[in-house]
Amino acid sequence: MIWSIAWRNIWRNKTRSLVIITAITLGIFAGVFIIAFLYGWVQQRIDAVIQTEVSHIQLHHPAYLSSQELTDYMVLNDTLQKALAQQTAIQHHTTRLLSSGMIASAETKAGVQLIGVVPETEIAVTNLHTHLVAGTYLEGIKRNPIVIGQQLAKTLNVKLRSKLVITLSEMDGTLTKATFRVAGIYTTANTAYDETKVFVRQQDLRRLLKAPASITHEIAILVHENGVEDAVVQELGTAMPTLDIATWKTLMPEIQMMHENMSVMTAVFVGIILLALGFGIVNTMLMVILERIPEIGMTMAIGMNTRSIFLMILAETLCLAMVGGLVGILLALVLIRFTQYTGIDLSLWAAGLQATGFDTVIYPQITLIEILKVTCLVILTGILAALYPAKKAISLNPSEALRTR
């Protein structure tokens, strides 16, 4: 009966109720959509980092990441091979030789990081080969093919099949030179990456460095699904305690931090929306109470206890909040669904965005957990907003309330 009275009471003053419901709808709609937008944005960056740049897990010699020394390598022995083969959560892995070097075209030169990859396994782990704007992924050129970023190609003023001279030091420190030919040009969302990372065949780099066949600087691992990487790291760590085994979260702490910052940002944003809506609801309910003073006095007179009256006001407030909240969430879901396919193109407003590694087309996404969180917060706001008006209502004196005409 209490809920039925509450629901019908809402529609006594349709205009007033619709105004506050619309406000709640718009606020929640905006809140949920912003969450999905930011979440999609950050998730896209994380996915790109995982799929193009770091993969889920990387193995290094414990000193390599800080020293970047060629001599800080891992040996691809049976223990390592077996440990990797045993992990069923691992989808694919690939080995890399790494070296820094100087790349020179006819006009200019630049410092780069050379990544010696095995194309057959590399394409199963990273998706850089899908980011080619020209040429192939180290194919079609017999001697020393190289894949460089579009940004670097512009700096060096080279195109497909152009010659590039690379200077680097061998394992023992001797400087050496070799000529490479551009086989492919790629572009990612991250210009800084595009400017510094160049890809060559592992065998070519190994020959140049005069490195033994069994050594490698980096092993990149792709697991079957996001989230299991931490467990895999733990198990690999027990099998190979002497190696540095890390997930993308440790390798790119700024990405992990961005994820956390985004959570804080959306929480603050939604908090402000709900606070504003809360005051709106309080105001509406105070008007309701003021209007119904004699009626509330009558219900008290005929013996409705304070608890029931309190619950009735609470129920009415919750009805308002929940109708607005649910419609807002539904509208947001519709827009999220739609923009998930079309994407939101920010390139017009944010030309500099790509330099920071972010896509300019955002595909919003939201999880059920986030929706449930927002729903709970709407209910909580409704309850909190009901407290003061409901307290006002139950503190009315029935005989005085009935004299109010």
Add this chain to the structure above:
Amino acid sequence: MNVLEIQHLVKEYTDADTPVRAIDGISLTVAAGEFTAIVGPSGSGKTSLLNMIGGLDTPTSGTIHVQQQNITQLTAAQRIDFRRNHIGFVFQSYNLIPVLTAIENVALILQLQGVSKKERQQRAVELLTAVGLQDRIHSRPANLSGGQQQRVAVARALASRPTFVLADEPTANLDSKATENLLQIMQQLNKEEGTTFIFSTHDQRVINKARRIITVEDGKIHTDEQVVPDSATTLAPMV
């Protein structure tokens, strides 16, 4: 048997620092089955008196016993229970919850008493039939005339089987036909169900229907007499 015993009742309001003595030493007893009118001009203290009898307000001094229970000593929560179980209220206006139908308004009080759904449905229909509204049980107050609304209020007041019904100027907003009609129903319920009615009025036509008339002036009882009321047969037929 006396259902109501009032002794030396005083009620003072403090209005802008000057005390107003609305009830000034009233003593009074009411027996079961009475049909009593409290009569007096506006401001004489009728509402104050009825509110204290009904446990809506507490006196400044004096005692009120309802069925031997001193209600002036009850806590606020106990007064709510007392009102729910002992008093049937009919006010001048705002009697009904606007969003509930006639039958829901009558059944609500039974629900508060914890009566089962089937039983309260049955009793509500029975009472609405008794006040001649069997055809309007699913109407909301806004779709009923003033007289019909007051009849729903009388049915609601009787639903909980109260010790007595307190009606504060129940006909003040009604035309003469609706007034006669409501009074006839009240008389009938008084006679047939034995319900005790205490109602206030300053309408001569209503006063004429009472069997006991208590006049109050400036918060004091002026006269208190038993009378032979107008015959019920002179009233308009029930609609």
